[in-house]
Amino acid sequence: MAFGVDWDYASQSSGRLITPKITLPNATKFYEAFVNNIRYIGNTILGKPTEPFRVLARTANIDTDATTGWATIDETNDIS
Numbered sequence: 001m002a003f004g005v006d007w008d009y010a011s012q013s014s015g016r017l018i019t020p021k022i023t024l025p026n027a028t029k030f031y032e033a034f035v036n037n038i039r040y041i042g043n044t045i046l047g048k049p050t051e052p053f054r055v056l057a058r059t060a061n062i063d064t065d066a067t068t069g070w071a072t073i074d075e076t077n078d079i080s
Helices: none
Strands: 056-059 070-073
Touching: none
Parallel strands: none
Antiparallel strands: 056 070
């Protein structure tokens, strides 16, 4: 999958990867986000390091306002 997203220019270009709303009717609270990423593609001779990324989660206004309610998830992945 190829797409263009850059956090330095996201506010100017709207270049973001956003998933649809995920409905989980039996969940009452989320405590942690899980991110599975590869830090290096290939081997050390012909490979290439991957770029850093940010993960944000919606905390409010999911159905009414697409511009507010976002929280940046740090390295601890804590979203409680």
